[in-house]
Structure formats: C-alpha cells, structure tokens
Amino acid sequence: MSLENTIIGRTGEVGTMIDGLDSARSTARRMDRRMTSTGSDDGSLLRPVAASTGRGPVLVRGDQAVYAARRLGELLYGRPPGVTGHQWSSAGREGFDHVVCAASTGRPLFAVEVGPPVPPGSAAQRAERMKDAVCAAVGLAVLRIASPTLRAADHGRRIVEYVIDARAYADAVRPDPGHTEPNDVTPVAFRDIVGRLPDGRSGHVNDLGALARAAAVEAYVSRRLVDPIVRGLHVRWADGPAEGWSWVEVRPGRCLVERVRVWEHRISCGVDPGRLAEDLAAVAVGERLRGLDGGEPELVAREQLDGDIRRLGARRDEMRNGFGFDHLCVD
Incomplete structure (x- = not known):
C-alpha cells in the first residue's frame, strides 16, 4: 500500500470515528430530552397517584x-427541567409518609413527612435538600414535621386529618377580596373553636394536645407528676421553620421536655404553624407520659430549661414575629 493510500485510509478512519462520536452525542442529547419530562397535557409535572x-x-x-x-x-412524570441527573437519581428514591391528592383525579396536592430531625451535615440532610430542590422545581407542596418522638406510623394519619380540616375551614371562612363590609365579624380561627372535649369539659376542640393535657391531670391526681399543667411556647424563625416547645414537671425541679419543628413549603396548614408546632410538642409529651410506669424518662433540670428559654428569647431578632414569652423568663 502506498504512503498516500495509507494516509487517506487513516484519515477516513478518523472521519468515521468523528462521525460516530457526533452520532453518540446526538443520541445522548435525545435520550436526555426524553428523560427530562415535559409533564402532562396541562403542563403539570405532577403525576396522578393511582x-x-x-x-x-x-x-x-x-x-x-x-x-x-x-x-x-x-x-412525577420524570426528571424536571433544570434538575441535574445526580439530583434526580438521589431525590427520586426519597419518600413521603403521606401524599394528599384530589380524590377525583389523583393529582397530588401536598405531601407530609413526620419523623426525627436529620443531623446537620449528614447524608440524610443532603438527600433532604435534593428532594426539596426537586419539589420546588415541580411546585409540590410539602409539610415537614421534625420530632424526636412523633412518628408517621403512630401520629401521621391524625396530623393529616387535622391539616385537611384546618385548610378546609380556612378556605370556607376566608372573605372574598373586595367584598368585605365594615361590620363584618372576624371569624374564629380553627384552633380557637371552643366546644365539648372528650372528657366532658369545655375547651378548644382543635387542640391536638388536648388529650395529653388531660393525661397530665390524671397523672398528677395519681401522684406520678408534681404539676398537672403542660406548658409551652412557640416561635417562627424568619428564614426557617416554626418551632414549638412543650414541657411538664415530673419531679421537683425536673421536667419532661419536647421540641417540634414545622416547615411549610409552598403550603399553608390552615393554622398558625407555631401553634401547630407547640400542640404537636404537647402530643409528644403525652406520648412519653405513657411510659412513666415503665421507668424514669429522660428529664431536664428546671434551671437548664429556664436558661434555654432565655437563650431562645435573646434571638428574637431572628424571629418573624418576635418572642412573646418573656413572662416565662421571670425568676
């Protein structure tokens, strides 16, 4: 074979290789476009739940x-535009405890998570952030509840029922824009509705912590607590979740304390999220009161709790509506 033919032959091979690479890139781009979903006919990327x-x-x-x-x-129908393949492969495997859908169409309205807080800097937190990024990209509303004690298996259904009812009530009493009258009476908030409680007393029927408060009174009567009152506070961080604390004094100077955080991502839960967080913390206190007969629970010294409350109050500038519990810091 001549040198000229050899050069031409090699040039032809290179040309064939380049054509092959271009074809592979085009195929990859077509596959990437197919994997990146364009959603349903109405433009939604949310897939109805069957x-x-x-x-x-x-x-x-x-x-x-x-x-x-x-x-x-x-x-979802597939990977949303703007979400990387790495984000999608990680987030797509993450789950929700409950998904609330329109009954007629199955279209997701919002998702709910209930579980322990994820440690900062952990793999679980990174996965949570990727899931948040995907949910934000498709507009999926998420209600996240972080608690060391509450779990979806035991408390999730009741929480979801409560949020559905609270949202429906808020929609029903919301005045029509531009149709308010000067003498219109402000409707009672869902959480503030008063009625008959399960024990026959009158009280706030939409207080999720009502049963825990009743259990604390019973425990006090049976001398298992030194104080029958379940106390609490709540705040809303300006750039973060709502946070609720609840506690009851079990032994002199020793308290059982629970803290709950509530994130509303593109959703309103129908009640003030701070009060919801505080009520859920009371639910967690009630859950732990059940175990009093089985052994001594982990308790916090009253002095430490007082110090924690003062330190929380000192961060009022970071809160959306300030700190309304200065009376708890008085010696």
Whole structure:
C-alpha cells in the first residue's frame, strides 16, 4: 500500500470515528430530552397517584384522598427541567409518609413527612435538600414535621386529618377580596373553636394536645407528676421553620421536655404553624407520659430549661414575629 493510500485510509478512519462520536452525542442529547419530562397535557409535572393493588388510599376526607408511603419518583412524570441527573437519581428514591391528592383525579396536592430531625451535615440532610430542590422545581407542596418522638406510623394519619380540616375551614371562612363590609365579624380561627372535649369539659376542640393535657391531670391526681399543667411556647424563625416547645414537671425541679419543628413549603396548614408546632410538642409529651410506669424518662433540670428559654428569647431578632414569652423568663 502506498504512503498516500495509507494516509487517506487513516484519515477516513478518523472521519468515521468523528462521525460516530457526533452520532453518540446526538443520541445522548435525545435520550436526555426524553428523560427530562415535559409533564402532562396541562403542563403539570405532577403525576396522578393511582390506587394500585394493596395501595389504595388510607383515608378519604371530603374531596381529598390520602395515600401512604410514596416515593417522589412515583409522583412525577420524570426528571424536571433544570434538575441535574445526580439530583434526580438521589431525590427520586426519597419518600413521603403521606401524599394528599384530589380524590377525583389523583393529582397530588401536598405531601407530609413526620419523623426525627436529620443531623446537620449528614447524608440524610443532603438527600433532604435534593428532594426539596426537586419539589420546588415541580411546585409540590410539602409539610415537614421534625420530632424526636412523633412518628408517621403512630401520629401521621391524625396530623393529616387535622391539616385537611384546618385548610378546609380556612378556605370556607376566608372573605372574598373586595367584598368585605365594615361590620363584618372576624371569624374564629380553627384552633380557637371552643366546644365539648372528650372528657366532658369545655375547651378548644382543635387542640391536638388536648388529650395529653388531660393525661397530665390524671397523672398528677395519681401522684406520678408534681404539676398537672403542660406548658409551652412557640416561635417562627424568619428564614426557617416554626418551632414549638412543650414541657411538664415530673419531679421537683425536673421536667419532661419536647421540641417540634414545622416547615411549610409552598403550603399553608390552615393554622398558625407555631401553634401547630407547640400542640404537636404537647402530643409528644403525652406520648412519653405513657411510659412513666415503665421507668424514669429522660428529664431536664428546671434551671437548664429556664436558661434555654432565655437563650431562645435573646434571638428574637431572628424571629418573624418576635418572642412573646418573656413572662416565662421571670425568676
């Protein structure tokens, strides 16, 4: 073979290789476009939830159906535009404890998580942030509740019922824009409705912590507590969640303390999220009061709790509505 033919032959091979690489890149781009979803016909990227065998709704309330344990990837048509493949592969496997959908169409309205706080800097926190990024990209509303004690299996359904009812009530009493009258009476907030409690007393019927407060009174009567009152506070961080604390004095100078954080991502839960967090902290206190007979619970010294409250109050500039519990800091 001549030198000229050899050069031409090699040039042809290189040209063939370049054509092959261009073809591969084009194929990859087409595959990437197919993997990046354009959503449904109406432009939504949210996929309706179907009641598959053995996975029907755990609750139907009004025009909303609640499904348990769904992965984020099951709720979307595919990877949203603007989300990287790494974000999608990680976030798509993450799940929600409950997903609330329109009963007629199955379209997701919001998702709920209940569980322990994720440690800062952990792999769980990184996965949570990726999931948040994907949810933000598709507009999926998420209510996240972080508690060392509350769990979705035991408390999730009641919380979801409460939020559905609170949101429905808020929608029903919200005045029409431009149709307010000077003498219109401000409707009672959902949390402030008074009625008959399960024990026959009159009180706030939409206080999630009502049963825990009643249990504390019973424990006090049976001399298992030194104080029958479940106390609490709540704040809303300007750039973060609402936070609620609740505590009861079990032994002289020793308290059982619970803290809960509530994040509202693109959703209003129908009640003040700070009060919801405080009520959920009371629920957690009630959960732990059940174990008093089984052994001494982990308690916090009253002096330490007082110091924690003062330090919390000192951060009032970081809070959305300031700190309204200075009376708890008085010696």
